[in-house]
Amino acid sequence: MYRNLSIRQKQIVWAWAFLAVPVLFYSVIRFYPTGNAILISFQDWNLLGKRTWTGWENYIKLVNDPVFWKVFKNTFVYLILGTPISLVISFVIAYHLDKLRFMHGFLRMLYFLPFMTSAVAMAWVWRWFYQPVPIGLFNNLLASVGIPQIAFLNSTTNALPSVLAPAVWAGLGFQIIIFMAGLRAIPRSYYEAARIDGVSNWTVLWEITIPLLRSTIVFIVVFSSIGFLRIFDHVFNMTTNNPGGPLNATKPLVLMIYESAFTNYDMGYAAAQTVVLFLILLAVSLLQLYLLRDSK
Amino acid sequence: MANLALRKLVQTYDKVTVLHGIDLEIGDGEFVVLVGPSGCGKSTTLRLIAGLEEATSGDIEIGGRVVNHLEPKERDIAMVFQNYAIYPHMTVRRNIGFGLRSSTLSRPEKDARIEEVAKILDMQDLLARKPSQLSGGQRQRVAIGRAMVRDPAVFLFDEPLSNLDAQLRTQMRLEIKKLHQRVGTTIVFVTHDQVEAMTMADRIVIMKDGVIQQVGTPAEVYHAPANTFVATFIGAPSMNMLPAVGTDEGIRLASGQEVALERGPGAGRGVTLGVRPDDLHEGKGVPILGGTVAVREPLGPETLIYVDVDGSEVIAKADGRVPPEVGARVELCARPEDLHVFDATTGEAI
Numbered sequence: 001m002y003r004n005l006s007i008r009q010k011q012i013v014w015a016w017a018f019l020a021v022p023v024l025f026y027s028v029i030r031f032y033p034t035g036n037a038i039l040i041s042f043q044d045w046n047l048l049g050k051r052t053w054t055g056w057e058n059y060i061k062l063v064n065d066p067v068f069w070k071v072f073k074n075t076f077v078y079l080i081l082g083t084p085i086s087l088v089i090s091f092v093i094a095y096h097l098d099k100l101r102f103m104h105g106f107l108r109m110l111y112f113l114p115f116m117t118s119a120v121a122m123a124w125v126w127r128w129f130y131q132p133v134p135i136g137l138f139n140n141l142l143a144s145v146g147i148p149q150i151a152f153l154n155s156t157t158n159a160l161p162s163v164l165a166p167a168v169w170a171g172l173g174f175q176i177i178i179f180m181a182g183l184r185a186i187p188r189s190y191y192e193a194a195r196i197d198g199v200s201n202w203t204v205l206w207e208i209t210i211p212l213l214r215s216t217i218v219f220i221v222v223f224s225s226i227g228f229l230r231i232f233d234h235v236f237n238m239t240t241n242n243p244g245g246p247l248n249a250t251k252p253l254v255l256m257i258y259e260s261a262f263t264n265y266d267m268g269y270a271a272a273q274t275v276v277l278f279l280i281l282l283a284v285s286l287l288q289l290y291l292l293r294d295s296k
Numbered sequence: 297m298a299n300l301a302l303r304k305l306v307q308t309y310d311k312v313t314v315l316h317g318i319d320l321e322i323g324d325g326e327f328v329v330l331v332g333p334s335g336c337g338k339s340t341t342l343r344l345i346a347g348l349e350e351a352t353s354g355d356i357e358i359g360g361r362v363v364n365h366l367e368p369k370e371r372d373i374a375m376v377f378q379n380y381a382i383y384p385h386m387t388v389r390r391n392i393g394f395g396l397r398s399s400t401l402s403r404p405e406k407d408a409r410i411e412e413v414a415k416i417l418d419m420q421d422l423l424a425r426k427p428s429q430l431s432g433g434q435r436q437r438v439a440i441g442r443a444m445v446r447d448p449a450v451f452l453f454d455e456p457l458s459n460l461d462a463q464l465r466t467q468m469r470l471e472i473k474k475l476h477q478r479v480g481t482t483i484v485f486v487t488h489d490q491v492e493a494m495t496m497a498d499r500i501v502i503m504k505d506g507v508i509q510q511v512g513t514p515a516e517v518y519h520a521p522a523n524t525f526v527a528t529f530i531g532a533p534s535m536n537m538l539p540a541v542g543t544d545e546g547i548r549l550a551s552g553q554e555v556a557l558e559r560g561p562g563a564g565r566g567v568t569l570g571v572r573p574d575d576l577h578e579g580k581g582v583p584i585l586g587g588t589v590a591v592r593e594p595l596g597p598e599t600l601i602y603v604d605v606d607g608s609e610v611i612a613k614a615d616g617r618v619p620p621e622v623g624a625r626v627e628l629c630a631r632p633e634d635l636h637v638f639d640a641t642t643g644e645a646i
Contacts, residue, residue, distance in 0.1 A: 192348050193381035197446070198369025198398040207394075211385040 034278075041271035047261075058272035067248055068256065068273070075229060075253045078164060079284070082228040086168045086175060087220060093172065094179035095209075108176070115173035123237030126166040127153070130238075153238060156249040163250045167234045171227060175220050182216030183209070218292040222285055229281055230254055253277050298359030298372070298449035299324045300345065300482060305354035307340055307506075314340050315506045317354070322484065322499075327476050329485045331493035332503035333529070338486045341503075342452050345484060346375050359449055369398060374443035375452040378459065382427050382438050388414075389423040395442045413445045416478070433464045440475070453485040457492060469495055490530050494518070502526050524643040527570045527636060533600065536576065536610045538569045538585070539640065547637065551606055553585055558632065559646075566640035573600065575634035576612040578626050582635075585610065586627045589620050603628065 005013065041058055045051045062068050097107060114122065129137040130152035139149050152162040186209065194204045210217075232254040236243055243259065244251025253273060261270035305318040315337045322328050330338040343349045345356060347368035356363050363371045374395065382391045389410060396406045414420045417437045427435055436456060443451055453472070457465045473496050476483055487493055493500045494514045502509045502517060502525075510522040521527035527535045540547040542565035546557035549569065561567045571584060587605035592614075599619035603610045603626060612628050620626050637646045 187379055187381065189377040189379055189381040190383065192346075193375065193377060193442075194394075195348065196346060196368040196373065196375050197395050197442075198367070199394070200398075203397060207386075208383060212383075214385075 037271045037274050040268055041275045043268045043271075045267040046265045047267055054268065058268045061269060062272055062276065067251075070248050071244075071251050071253050071256045074160060074249070074251055075231075075280075077160060078167075078231050078252055079225055079228045081161070082164055082168055082231075083221060083225050086171055086224055087217070089168070090172050090175035090220070091179055091213075094176045094183060095205075097176065098180055098183045108180075111176050112173035114170045117170070119170065119233040120237050122166055122170060123234050127238050130162055154246060156247050159239070159246060159249045163235050163238050166238075167228070167231055170234070171224060175224065178216060178220055179213070182213045186212050214292065218289070221292065222288050225284055225288060226281055229277070229284065232258070253280075298482060299326075299357075300359075300450055300484065301355075301357040302341070302345070303355040303357070305341065305344060305356065306352045307337070307344060307349070308352045313506060315344075315351075318506075318508060320501060320508065320511065322482060325480045325482055327473075327483045327485065327496060327498045328501060329487060329493040329497035329499075330501045330503060331487055331490055331529075332509075334488060335505075336503040337506040338488075338503050339454060340506075342375075342454055342484060342486045345371075345450070346373055346452050347371050372449040373452055374446050374448040374450075375454065376436075376439045376443050376456045378455040380435050380439040380456075380459075382435060382442065384427050386426075387423065388419065388425050388427070388430070388438050388441075391427070391438055392423075392441045392445050395446045399446070409445050409447075413441045416444070416475070417441050432460050433468055436460065436468055437471075440472070444479070449482065451481050451483045453483065455487055456485075457487070458489070465492075472496065491532065494530065500530075502529060504529075520645070521570075521636060522645055524568060524570065524638045527638070527645075531572055531574075533573050533611050535570045535572045535636070536612075537638075538571070538610070540567050540569045540637075541565070542567055549585060551585055553583065555582055555584060555635070556632075557635065557637065561637055561639075561646045567646065568638045568640050568643070570636035570638060571630050571634060573611040573613055575630045576610070576628050577630070578612075578614060578620070579629060581629040581631040583627055583629050584635075586625060589622050589624050589626060592619055592622060594619070601626070 002010070002013070040051070042053065042055060043051045044054045044057070093111060097104065097111075100107070128135065131139065132149055132151070133139045133143050136152075138152065142148070142150065151158060153159050190208055190212075191204065194208060199207075231252045235250050235252055235255055236258075239245050239250055244255045254277070257270050257273045257277070260266050260273060300320075300322040302318050302320040305315055306313065307315040314335075318337075318341055320328075330341060332338050340349070344351050345358075347363065347366060347370075351364065358371055358373065383394070386394070392410050392413060393406060396409065399406070401409070410423070411420070414423055417440065419434065419437055419441070422430065422434060422438075427438065430438065439456065456472075457468055460468060469492060472485075485492075485496060497514055499511060499513055500517050501511050504525055510517055510526045512520075517526055517530050521530065521535075524537060528537065538549055540549045540555075542561035542563050543554065544560070544563050546555050546560045547567055547569060548554050555569070569584075576584065585603075585605050587603040587610065589601050590604045590609065591602040593600040593602075594616065596616055598616045599614045601612050601614045601619060603612055610628070612626075614620055614626075638644060639646055
């Protein structure tokens with residue numbers, strides 16, 4: 001039977017033979033749970049009992065929940081601080097690393113190392129850094145030069161930036177590698193032509209390097225925004241005694257979802273939050289792609 | 297406009313010397329082409345003139361001023377790159393204007409200059425476009441425009457035509473030559489294509505392994521090559537090289553054929569006889585060698601014949617309409633003034 005098919009039909013048969021596995025995988029592991037989560041968000045379910053239809057009740061509860069708004073704000077603070085800070089730092093490092101020959105590979109490895117390290121281990125090391133005297137590294141350093149102690153993780157104002165710092169640091173390695181690849185792709189003659197034209201380094205940076213890195217920047221911004229909107233492991237591990245604390249000051253949306261689902265066993269409420277998170281991720285990504293779209 | 301001089305220019309990278317003392321004087325308004333196979337140091341020489349690299353030793357003089365330690369922008373030069381180096385995110389106008397970024401001209405003056413250059417290059421209606429909307433030849437013109445707008449003393453071209461297809465290359469070659477005749481600026485042009493060198497240059501500089509082999513007008517390097525390298529590099533197809541020995545009257549080829557020469561190399565000296573395929577015909581002139589036709593390549597007006605002479609192959613020209621048959625025996629002759637004799641060991645012309 002296969003013999004009698006045309007070349008085009010044979011190609012289709014083979015294409016589907018190879019596509020079957022990922023299609024099956026996506027259907028079972030991605031699309032089915034996604035659909036199910038949307039369904040559960042309209043139900044009441046404690047994981048073991050019967051599901052009961054409640055309509056918009058979970059969403060109404062969410063809108064009226066002050067913790068949700070606090071968490072919603074935290075999530076955006078992670079995004080609004082984390083994305084530009086990590087973008088600028090990783091660009092500055094990549095820009096200079098690209099010009100460096102001496103120990104280039106070693107330094108690149110040092111920057112990439114945190115990306116490969118487990119977030120749990122890293123969070124605990126940073127947690128130790130943040131402890132008060134005589135344990136914490138930072139406070140010991142401050143004390144040795146006579147500056148008063150800073151309550152890093154125990155203050156409602158300092159805790160979020162303190163949790164964000166290692167998260168930014170952890171992602172730098174990846175972003176640096178992507179930026180360096182982007183920098184390498186710019187032909188050297190562009191810079192040589194600019195040198196002959198005698199323009200300043202600053203002009204070269206703003207008018208040649210950065211515009212030509214546009215697609216790299218779009219990729220990194222979208223990628224790291226999604227990362228910061230989904231931040232969880234760093235927060236959870238640095239505030240284990242009181243996850244998301246103090247007083248929900250560091251709690252991101254994913255941690256709230258986790259607690260609703262696996263501490264309070266309110267699956268419907270958790271599902272409603274995931275749907276909201278999904279919509280936020282979608283909106284932010286589309287907005288960024290629109291703002292940074294190619295002007296060509 | 298200015299003259300340009302290179303004196304004992306040496307360039308070394310990590311103990312590898314790529315330029316072995318280049319000496320060259322280029323007159324004001326002259327069009328000089330540096331030509332040679334890849335790795336001969338022609339691009340390095342150009343980059344040293346531009347100031348993109350600093351010479352290990354030696355002097356570079358532009359307009360009577362030693363520029364060794366000056367930044368490229370202070371040398372009053374402009375360069376056109378092989379890949380054009382025009383910025384894909386800028387319009388043609390901004391690309392051309394980029395050459396004026398560091399100039400002290402006022403805004404309207406700059407605009408006037410851009411318009412003027414666009415007019416010379418006949419691309420006023422392309423100014424608002426992005427490079428992606430231009431053809432290869434148009435991009436090339438933008439690159440030239442960016443160099444021209446600065447009104448430099450010397451233009452440097454680094455293989456600017458090698459990314460173009462054959463037809464466009466011929467066309468741009470002519471355009472650059474016309475441009476030179478119109479603006480009269482000194483031009484140093486680097487290429488690996490000997491046809492480009494021959495057709496465009498006032499003087500050709502032939503380089504090999506970081507050493508200048510010969511400097512001369514296209515006619516000089518073609519008709520009086522200084523050595524076997526120049527002889528085989530210039531002209532297509534390549535000059536035939538036949539081993540021979542000096543005799544009392546002239547030379548004797550390996551085949552035993554005696555060729556009388558007015559100025560012989562001297563009896564017993566090992567030499568190489570060079571004769572261009574264009575100068576080697578059936579019939580007229582001094583008989584050089586005989587052999588059987590192995591392959592014919594019809595070119596239209598004439599036919600190239602590959603003649604098998606005692607196991608080695610010699611290329612000659614034959615009539616375009618009635619070339620000898622493959623397998624036919626031919627006797628090839630050349631005029632005495634078209635014969636080139638080189639020393640067999642040094643390769644230098646005798």
